[in-house]
Amino acid sequence: MPAIETDGLTKRFGDFVAVDALDLTVEEGEVFGFLGPNGAGKSTTINMLLGFLQPSDGTATVLGHDAAGQSRNVRQRTGLLPEGFELYENLTGREHVVSAIETKNADDDPDAIIDRVGLEPEAARRQAGGYSKGMTQRLALGIALVGSPDLLILDEPSSGLDPKGAKLLRQIVDEEAERGATVFFSSHILGQVEQVCDRVGIMNQGQMVAVDTIDALRDQMQAESTVEAEVSAVPDTDTVAAVNGVRDVAVYGNTLEISCTQPEAKMPALRALDDATDVTDITVEDASLEALFEKYTNGDVPEAESAATPEAAPATGGDAA
Numbered sequence: 001m002p003a004i005e006t007d008g009l010t011k012r013f014g015d016f017v018a019v020d021a022l023d024l025t026v027e028e029g030e031v032f033g034f035l036g037p038n039g040a041g042k043s044t045t046i047n048m049l050l051g052f053l054q055p056s057d058g059t060a061t062v063l064g065h066d067a068a069g070q071s072r073n074v075r076q077r078t079g080l081l082p083e084g085f086e087l088y089e090n091l092t093g094r095e096h097v098v099s100a101i102e103t104k105n106a107d108d109d110p111d112a113i114i115d116r117v118g119l120e121p122e123a124a125r126r127q128a129g130g131y132s133k134g135m136t137q138r139l140a141l142g143i144a145l146v147g148s149p150d151l152l153i154l155d156e157p158s159s160g161l162d163p164k165g166a167k168l169l170r171q172i173v174d175e176e177a178e179r180g181a182t183v184f185f186s187s188h189i190l191g192q193v194e195q196v197c198d199r200v201g202i203m204n205q206g207q208m209v210a211v212d213t214i215d216a217l218r219d220q221m222q223a224e225s226t227v228e229a230e231v232s233a234v235p236d237t238d239t240v241a242a243v244n245g246v247r248d249v250a251v252y253g254n255t256l257e258i259s260c261t262q263p264e265a266k267m268p269a270l271r272a273l274d275d276a277t278d279v280t281d282i283t284v285e286d287a288s289l290e291a292l293f294e295k296y297t298n299g300d301v302p303e304a305e306s307a308a309t310p311e312a313a314p315a316t317g318g319d320a321a
């Protein structure tokens with residue numbers, strides 16, 4: 001049974017289509033990266049998966065339950081780190097965790113959770129009103145972990161985390177996946193999900209424009225890698241250009257720029273060049289993930305809606321349909 005299955009899932013706010021006929025399957029135990037620029041429809045989708053928003057059309061089945069009609073069952077087995085988690089200023093961090101444990105009828109040790117997300121015990125006993133953004137995110141993550149949920153939904157979990165916090169988050173995601181949980185990780189930064197996700201889906205303007213592993217997406221886009229080689233004397237470049245996967249060889253003085261449509265072509269191309277002349281220095285650049293992401297979300301989008309994004313609409317919120 002898939003952990004998440006949506007069929008034509010759609011959310012309209014008035015005439016505006018925030019999520020447009022989304023068909024998505026996330027398998028049990030998978031770590032799925034849900035990507036998209038601001039306003040792509042990620043939070044709206046998550047809100048429908050958890051029954052906070054009713055779909056205008058289509059269905060979502062989460063952990064075997066209809067998300068719209070059986071949201072209580074879904075939420076009982078799901079841990080959510082919401083975007084813009086709001087804490088109760090007068091409660092301590094620890095009290096937040098204790099309250100989450102009670103709400104879920106779980107038997108977790110609150111101090112173990114606090115320790116796991118890297119909150120100092122002394123800080124956890126202070127009122128959460130004075131927490132920094134990073135501490136708030138750590139607390140929100142701890143609350144999401146309560147009850148060892150079958151599904152973890154993390155909406156922009158690394159926002160506000162320093163590099164150490166981001167590393168801890170990746171480690172926790174790995175541990176949760178190891179335990180068998182499904183992790184649905186939403187972000188607008190591809191680099192953040194690359195290290196933890198088995199597959200990613202890229203949303204743009206309410207539509208899913210790509211779903212695959214990052215490697216496969218790189219291949220599909222024929223994202224280019226470039227080798228820049230300094231040579232002692234410029235040779236005939238035909239043998240380098242003939243290497244499978246080399247698109248172009250350009251010469252600038254004593255520098256050759258070899259553009260490869262397949263990352264595996266770099267080494268054979270370099271060897272061919274080294275056979276022809278003395279290579280004195282090299283730099284290699286793979287297509288950046290950001291460039292890849294931009295390709296999918298900047299105009300180059302198959303079957304994208306031309307609907308403009310309303311300026312003043314909130315990113316999350318109540319059901320306006």
Ligand SMILES: Nc1ncnc2c1ncn2[C@@H]1O[C@H](COP(=O)(O)OP(=O)(O)OP(=O)(O)O)[C@@H](O)[C@H]1O
Nearest residue numbers: 013018038039040041042043044313314315317320
């Ligand atoms: N309650 C609402 N009423 C009207 N429009 C809304 C409402 N909620 C969301 N929208 C609009 O739907 C679109 C998708 O918003 P959503 O918050 O799902 O995007 P997102 O991908 O999560 O973006 P971000 O990365 O900025 O959080 C946006 O244009 C947003 O303004």
